[in-house]
Amino acid sequence: MEEAILGEVLRQARAGERSAFAHLYRCFHPRVLGLCRYLLGSKAEAEDAASEIFARLPDAMKSYDRTLPFPRWLISVAGHYCLDLLRRRRREQRIFEPREAERAEPAVAAPSPLDAVLLRERKDAVRAAITRLPEHYRVPMVLRYYSELSYDEIAVRLGLSRSHVGIAIFRAKQELRRALMTARAEGHP
Amino acid sequence: MSCYSELTYSMYADRELSAEEAHQVDAHLAACVRCRALIEGLRAENLFLAEVMRTPEEEPAAAVTPARSPASFIWVLALLIAVAAGLKTGAEWTATLIQESLSWLDPFSPSVRWALGFSVLNYLIEEGVAMLVSTLTALCVLVFALLIVRAGLSLVPRRPATIGLLVTLALVLGLPSALAVEKRTERVVTIPREQTVDDSLLAAGDIVRIDGTVTGNLFAFGRRVLVKGTVKGDLIAVAQTLDVDGEVEGNVYSFFVQSVNIRGHVVRGVYSLSQYVQLESLSQVDAEVVAVASSVEVRGTIGKHLRAYCGSLALWTPARVGGDVEAHVAKAKDVFVEPGVVVTGKTKTFLPAPRPSRYARAGFYLGQGVRLAAALLTGLVLYWLFPLLFAARLEKTSAALPALGIGFLVLVAPPVAAILAGITLVGLPLALLGLAAWLAALYLAKIIVAALIGQSIRRSPLGQPKSFALDLLIGLAIVFVVINLPYLGGWISFLVLLLGLGLAFMQARRHWQHVTTPT
Numbered sequence: 001m002e003e004a005i006l007g008e009v010l011r012q013a014r015a016g017e018r019s020a021f022a023h024l025y026r027c028f029h030p031r032v033l034g035l036c037r038y039l040l041g042s043k044a045e046a047e048d049a050a051s052e053i054f055a056r057l058p059d060a061m062k063s064y065d066r067t068l069p070f071p072r073w074l075i076s077v078a079g080h081y082c083l084d085l086l087r088r089r090r091r092e093q094r095i096f097e098p099r100e101a102e103r104a105e106p107a108v109a110a111p112s113p114l115d116a117v118l119l120r121e122r123k124d125a126v127r128a129a130i131t132r133l134p135e136h137y138r139v140p141m142v143l144r145y146y147s148e149l150s151y152d153e154i155a156v157r158l159g160l161s162r163s164h165v166g167i168a169i170f171r172a173k174q175e176l177r178r179a180l181m182t183a184r185a186e187g188h189p
Numbered sequence: 190m191s192c193y194s195e196l197t198y199s200m201y202a203d204r205e206l207s208a209e210e211a212h213q214v215d216a217h218l219a220a221c222v223r224c225r226a227l228i229e230g231l232r233a234e235n236l237f238l239a240e241v242m243r244t245p246e247e248e249p250a251a252a253v254t255p256a257r258s259p260a261s262f263i264w265v266l267a268l269l270i271a272v273a274a275g276l277k278t279g280a281e282w283t284a285t286l287i288q289e290s291l292s293w294l295d296p297f298s299p300s301v302r303w304a305l306g307f308s309v310l311n312y313l314i315e316e317g318v319a320m321l322v323s324t325l326t327a328l329c330v331l332v333f334a335l336l337i338v339r340a341g342l343s344l345v346p347r348r349p350a351t352i353g354l355l356v357t358l359a360l361v362l363g364l365p366s367a368l369a370v371e372k373r374t375e376r377v378v379t380i381p382r383e384q385t386v387d388d389s390l391l392a393a394g395d396i397v398r399i400d401g402t403v404t405g406n407l408f409a410f411g412r413r414v415l416v417k418g419t420v421k422g423d424l425i426a427v428a429q430t431l432d433v434d435g436e437v438e439g440n441v442y443s444f445f446v447q448s449v450n451i452r453g454h455v456v457r458g459v460y461s462l463s464q465y466v467q468l469e470s471l472s473q474v475d476a477e478v479v480a481v482a483s484s485v486e487v488r489g490t491i492g493k494h495l496r497a498y499c500g501s502l503a504l505w506t507p508a509r510v511g512g513d514v515e516a517h518v519a520k521a522k523d524v525f526v527e528p529g530v531v532v533t534g535k536t537k538t539f540l541p542a543p544r545p546s547r548y549a550r551a552g553f554y555l556g557q558g559v560r561l562a563a564a565l566l567t568g569l570v571l572y573w574l575f576p577l578l579f580a581a582r583l584e585k586t587s588a589a590l591p592a593l594g595i596g597f598l599v600l601v602a603p604p605v606a607a608i609l610a611g612i613t614l615v616g617l618p619l620a621l622l623g624l625a626a627w628l629a630a631l632y633l634a635k636i637i638v639a640a641l642i643g644q645s646i647r648r649s650p651l652g653q654p655k656s657f658a659l660d661l662l663i664g665l666a667i668v669f670v671v672i673n674l675p676y677l678g679g680w681i682s683f684l685v686l687l688l689g690l691g692l693a694f695m696q697a698r699r700h701w702q703h704v705t706t707p708t
Contacts, residue, residue, distance in 0.1 A: 005699060019644075026576075026577065031243070034242065034243065038242055113227070113230035113231050113233070113234040114234045114237065123241050123244065126237075126238075126241045127241060127242070130238075130241075130242065141238070142242065144203065145235060145238045145239040145242060146239065146242045146243065148239075150205065151200075151203070151205045162205075166196065166199065166200045166203075166205060167196060169199065169203070170195070170196045170199040170200075173199070173234065173238075
């Protein structure tokens with residue numbers, strides 16, 4: 001959306017104009033839904049979550065820091081909401097308890113990075129593989145590359161140490177490579 | 190120095206190593222080609238992952254704008270195919286026929302309206318031959334045929350026989366060339382004095398001249414149609430000038446003719462939709478004469494009634510009319526009957542009755558009601574298809590002015606662009622499509638304004654389809670009342686049109702920018 005128009009829409013939204021929220025919904029719903037989908041792993045849950053996030057938006061707008069670009073802020077709000085959901089789902093305060101195996105340096109014999117050029121035609125397969133990753137790998141990776149959070153920010157949100165975040169993201173990508181290579185070897189996406 | 194672990198490189202690619210660690214890795218990378226390649230691979234992978242995740246899947250995108258059901262597409266497609274097939278069949282046959290016979294048409298001829306129509310037709314036929322010829326001409330031929338039927342109906346309101354014949358004519362135009370009519374298309378079609386065409390004749394050319402005999406009907410299309418011989422059936426002519434010096438034993442039907450001159454003998458009636466109709470002093474028409482024309486002059490003999498719907502009617506001696514003279518003219522002085530002219534029946538002049546105020550007629554309200562319902566339905570469909578179109582807002586009253594200005598441009602520019610595009614052959618279909626879209630936009634403009642009015646009155650939130658229908662209904666009711674106000678209604682209607690076009694254009698532009706430049 002054009003900066004000026006977005007600014008105007010946000011002004012209306014802060015003034016409580018409901019049509020402005022409808023506009024924001026139309027513009028940003030797909031992105032919020034995408035994030036929810038990757039974080040929660042289930043389509044139905046993601047849709048519910050995205051609806052809830054937009055339903056809470058009028059209240060949340062009051063805490064909107066105008067120095068932050070709105071899309072980034074909204075994605076961050078959505079991320080928080082999804083993490084809360086995940087926590088509640090597990091009934092644990094720290095679901096991302098570092099596992100023993102991950103404390104150690106991983107073995108080097110792992111698949112090499114995905115060839116982005118080759119995968120370009122198979123985006124759907126990659127998306128599907130991401131949603132199938134185990135939660136403790138998937139969530140840090142999505143926060144890193146979708147929400148563009150730093151390791152430190154992710155660590156704070158997930159209650160992990162910085163190095164664990166690094167390991168989780170590294171493992172997530174390894175798993176992803178493995179899943180995609182297996183799929184390719186089996187001849188279907 | 191040995192290589193670092195992949196984990197370290199992963200964090201390095203994410204720019205998450207401490208400055209000191211990063212510095213050490215940098216030093217190693219400067220020396221190790223393999224690790225440099227690995228880092229590049231990791232970075233490309235990161236970019237790719239971010240891109241994949243941020244590109245929305247097809248499904249959520251579709252959920253925002255509801256997709257049309259495939260069934261409707263199938264029906265539309267079927268309809269299009271059926272119509273196109275019908276048009277193509279008709280066009281292939283008529284294209285060759287009309288091409289030659291209408292080449293004489295001049296766009297600036299005095300019989301402006303028809304001639305212009307013909308010119309467009311002619312242009313389409315001549316220029317479009319290579320490409321879209323069949324479809325486009327078919328469209329024109331269809332319009333042409335409809336005009337004939339329509340004109341025929343208004344000409345002779347209650348003559349089933351004539352109507353039947355007109356329908357037959359339309360059918361003849363549409364039937365394949367295997368029809369049992371002799372067909373001749375040349376620059377000059379002549380039937381010499383000694384020749385007899387023992388059948389109906391369809392003659393099309395620059396000049397059609399009949400000196401001999403046609404035992405059936407004669408269908409003549411051309412710049413000049415001249416009948417000096419005998420036509421035993423009916424004469425149906427579409428031409429610039431039609432001269433009947435010989436004998437027609439049936440009826441004479443002439444359409445879109447600039448001037449009809451009858452000097453000979455017509456055993457039955459004359460029905461004419463022309464600019465000038467003249468029955469010269471030696472002419473004789475045994476049955477009635479019905480003419481829709483700008484000027485009708487009679488010096489000859491008419492066996493039965495004379496009915497003229499015309500700008501002026503003049504009967505000069507030695508004219509004789511065996512029945513009534515009915516003149517439908519604008520003013521009484523438009524009818525002139527020279528003393529000495531014999532009219533056996535009565536001479537009646539019909540002046541247009543002063544129209545009662547449209548507000549006094551129930552039909553007016555019924556019509557508006559139907560229109561309102563249609564507009565409401567269209568608006569709802571439009572909202573379903575393009576909800577964003579209705580997101581237009583006027584923040585201030587002054588914002589309406591630029592919208593009006595843009596609306597004016599949107600009103601004026603497309604026809605000009607269409608004409609320019611139409612000049613080039615390739616642009617022709619584009620021009621037609623553009624014009625169609627433009628016409629649709631003209632209709633939709635008021636609906637958009639109505640929705641805006643309804644929403645602003647009820648201050649209802651956008652994006653709640655339940656209340657949208659009510660908003661639209663209220664808005665439409667207001668718009669319909671306002672544009673039908675006496676004296677001012679026309680102007681208001683025009684402005685509403687401009688405003689709607691402007692708003693729609695601005696909104697479409699916004700949306701387009703939003704689509705092309707994602708934030």
